[in-house]
Amino acid sequence: MTPSVTEVMRGCAAALTQPPSPDAGPDFFASRVGMISMLANLAAQEAEHAAAAAVAENADIRALFAQAAAHDVALGGRLARAAQGVDTDLTLTALDAANARLRRLLIALHERVEDAGDAALDRAILALYVRMAAGRRLQLGG
């Protein structure tokens, strides 16, 4: 997982309060402050969207598990149970923990789908990856 909003904001605060090194030139400081400014802008985007993105991604993975459960005898039970899950705790910590569990199972499923040569399900997983990545998009100056 990329750093969380909390970690980034704490990192920015730490960077801003760090005493300046006597050897750091003005160009270095200007560059560093510019980087902190970009991080703060990204954090603003993430604060607005992170929970919604995590909920949407988790739901998307669960929907795919529901579809895949019938295909995979070995993983079918785990997939079906995971597909029934619902995010009730909407803190980012809880959502990320649920997301980690779902992603681990998704990796295991994709490996089995590739080994089985199930092209249709493989394509569905690849399409899911595109949606997952798009859902987490950050933009400079956004």
Add this chain to the structure above:
Amino acid sequence: MSGSLSERLAAYLSRTWGEPVQVADLARISGGASRETYRFDAVLASGRRPLILRRDPPGSLIETDRRCEFLALKSFHGKGVAAPEPLILELEGAELERPFFVMVRVDGGAAGSPFQPDAYAPHAAKLGEDFFGTLGRIAAADPLALPISDVFEAPALGDCWRRELDYWSGVIEADELHPQPIVRAAIRRLRRHPPPPAQKLAVVHGDYRTGNFLHDGQGAVLAILDWEMAHLGDPLEDLGWALDPLWRDVVSGKVSGMLTREEAISVWERASGLKVDPAAFAWWELFASVKGQAIWTSSAKEYRDGGYMEPILGFSGWLTARRHDEILAAKLAEMGP
């Protein structure tokens, strides 16, 4: 050891060069996330020498061997590649407490940001000829005749891909703090469909891209920088990295903000005397995005662990990691099962 960095550096240089040296105008500059970089002048009886100090930081984005960076510069300085002249390599740290090296400073150049739209206009095309031509000349060199071969064993041509993939997938395995299904799918695909053996062994710069060189604002490369990931391998590796969509100008669509993809490949082929096999290159292009994601994964781990919280690590572990997930997902979907 007590004293300012300037004083300690002056003491080291005086001892090493056997004559009194003063250090003037020492200032830290932005020079990548893997080394602390300082500009300074060494003042000797014979005059001032404009120099750069590259010192290991307490933590680093990537684990690299400064000896390899030093020898890479030595390999190409004065040989048709704008590599700054390396002067001193100090592996023990001595007065500066951490390993470092000193090289000649190239003044008067500008470095374009990979995230700045149209960074090289209006000389982008001319600069692209020089940038990709230089990369072609690096690829054409015989690595076994160069100093850098002192630190690397030559891999078999058929093993170049495996060695790099093993290394970078190992980085992801070691540093991943949250499961990453997209890059893992890409790694499996790379293993299932290996490329043909490298057409020749080459020095691979390892981070040849927008932002890692200085230009004169008129279309000429003044200095190729940041050789810390240099190694021996398949020459297509560098070309794949330079053409990665992460460095593509979002406004012009030009690779590295300079040329079309076809133009860049054509310039590289002319300068290197090599050919870009589309199937092999597709492998190296996908690998480039995996390698990028591995670097950002390490960066995020370093930042999240709180050991080295430079803002650049947060940035690369965040925005660039998300962007590479998008790039990888798009490539995988296009390739299909």
